[in-house]
Amino acid sequence: MIYLSHQQLQQIQRHAEMVYPEECCGLLLGTLERDNKRVIEVRETENSWTGDINENLPHFPSSNQQPLSKKNRFSIDPYTLLQVQKEVRDRRLNMIGIYHSHPDHPAVPSPFDREIAWPDYSYIIVSLKEGKFTEIRSWKLEENQSFQEEIIQIVA
Numbered sequence: 001m002i003y004l005s006h007q008q009l010q011q012i013q014r015h016a017e018m019v020y021p022e023e024c025c026g027l028l029l030g031t032l033e034r035d036n037k038r039v040i041e042v043r044e045t046e047n048s049w050t051g052d053i054n055e056n057l058p059h060f061p062s063s064n065q066q067p068l069s070k071k072n073r074f075s076i077d078p079y080t081l082l083q084v085q086k087e088v089r090d091r092r093l094n095m096i097g098i099y100h101s102h103p104d105h106p107a108v109p110s111p112f113d114r115e116i117a118w119p120d121y122s123y124i125i126v127s128l129k130e131g132k133f134t135e136i137r138s139w140k141l142e143e144n145q146s147f148q149e150e151i152i153q154i155v156a
């Protein structure tokens with residue numbers, strides 16, 4: 001279960017709608033108690049995907065046969081990730097997950113998402129249709145490398 005405040009939910013929605021038709025991405029800072037994750041802060045990051053990144057990864061065709069671009073790929077700059085990891089340690093928090101958007105696609109992980117996913121993190125995906133938020137879902141990588149859905153609890 002992952003706990004998200006109404007305000008944090010709105011922040012993710014706004015971010016996704018703002019960068020549409022590109023994918024947005026960001027980090028979820030929070031606390032972790034057994035299987036319960038509580039988001040303390042949503043940290044928006046830039047989608048730093050470039051064609052070069054793909055050269056180091058197995059190739060997946062985009063699901064809608066569009067050329068690969070920020071409209072169907074996202075990447076968080078490794079330096080930003082490192083900085084935030086350091087920050088959460090200092091603040092005695094945890095990096096609990098990553099969110100990104102799927103413009104005009106359902107909020108389910110793609111093969112590419114699975115390839116770049118780490119265990120233990122929550123992967124929140126927001127879906128947009130014609131620039132407007134439609135759905136939010138969270139996923140967690142299981143030991144067999146498949147994604148299982150995780151319940152999102154919206155709190156005040």
Ligand SMILES: [Zn+2]
Pocket residue numbers: 100101102109110113125
């Ligand atoms: Zn994705």
